[in-house]
Amino acid sequence: xxxxxxxxxxxxxxxxxxxxxxxxxxxxxxxxxxxxxxxxxxxxxxxxxxxxxxxxxxxxxxxxxxxxxxxxxxxxxxxxxxxxxxxxxxxxxxxxxxxxxxxxxxxxxxxxxxxxxxxxxxxxxxxxxxxxxxxxxxxxxxxxxxxxxxxxxxxxxxxxxxxxxxxxxxxxxxxxxxxxxxxxxxxxxxxxxxxxxxxxxxxxxxxxxxxxxxxx
Ligand code: ADP
Ligand code: AMP
Numbered sequence: 251x252x253x254x255x256x257x258x259x260x261x262x263x264x265x266x267x268x269x270x271x272x273x274x275x276x277x278x279x280x281x282x283x284x285x286x287x288x289x290x291x292x293x294x295x296x297x298x299x300x301x302x303x304x305x306x307x308x309x310x311x312x313x314x315x316x317x318x319x320x321x322x323x324x325x326x327x328x329x330x331x332x333x334x335x336x337x338x339x340x341x342x343x344x345x346x347x348x349x350x351x352x353x354x355x356x357x358x359x360x361x362x363x364x365x366x367x368x369x370x371x372x373x374x375x376x377x378x379x380x381x382x383x384x385x386x387x388x389x390x391x392x393x394x395x396x397x398x399x400x401x402x403x404x405x406x407x408x409x410x411x412x413x414x415x416x417x418x419x420x421x422x423x424x425x426x427x428x429x430x431x432x433x434x435x436x437x438x439x440x441x442x443x444x445x446x447x448x449x450x451x452x453x454x455x456x457x458x459x460x461x462x463x464x465x466x
Pocket of ligand 1: 257258259260262265266373374376377386387388389391450451455
């Protein structure tokens with residue numbers, strides 16, 4: 251099952267990805283996570299990406315396509331994968347089709363998590379993440395069951411992403427909203443787009459996702 255999780259920043263891609271990976275056992279490939287790892291390790295690619303990420307801009311397509319190509323060449327993706335946050339524009343979507351066709355693969359489904367942009371600022375500015383395992387929470391909508399303790403790994407150390415601070419969020423949303431409609435059109439024409447109402451509760455969104463994936 252070759253999947254793409256699509257949606258504006260804060261739509262709930264990472265939250266749903268955690269559940270999909272657990273049930274369907276496919277590798278989760280988040281370009282945002284790959285960039286954050288590279289920034290933490292101060293690799294040349296990380297330092298290059300940081301300049302764009304800190305402003306809420308997209309990292310240039312050549313860089314992003316290159317890291318995805320490298321990742322999809324790894325054997326654990328042979329039986330399926332889930333891309334999260336990639337592709338983000340038409341150039342990337344076409345590059346992905348090209349990469350996959352070179353290894354006789356194709357996209358089976360695009361899950362488009364649809365949320366009104368007006369809701370997203372609050373989702374992003376309230377998001378916090380476990381430093382140990384990367385599990386994602388929200389101050390109001392999805393707090394850990396025990397305050398200060400990660401539900402998944404039990405650690406107590408959380409952080410807020412630099413680009414979730416209010417001064418960056420607006421530009422990130424503007425940049426991504428502009429790219430979103432052409433992508434939706436592209437995958438609708440390809441006959442693989444499935445749209446899910448992402449304004450429901452997290453569990454209800456997942457029920458809709460499960461229904462789509464089990465029917466593929
Ligand atoms: P993305 O990966 O698409 O940027 P996340 O999965 O990190 O989005 O979700 C953004 C924030 O919104 C997180 O704080 C998360 O806990 C919260 N969230 C995710 N899904 C929902 C939902 N259906 N309703 C309310 N809050 C949600
Ligand atoms: P995300 O974790 O998906 O919200 O991504 C965080 C940031 O990483 C984005 O705001 C971009 O700057 C960068 N990024 C992630 N994925 C891509 C992509 N497919 N193309 C370009 N930049 C990306």
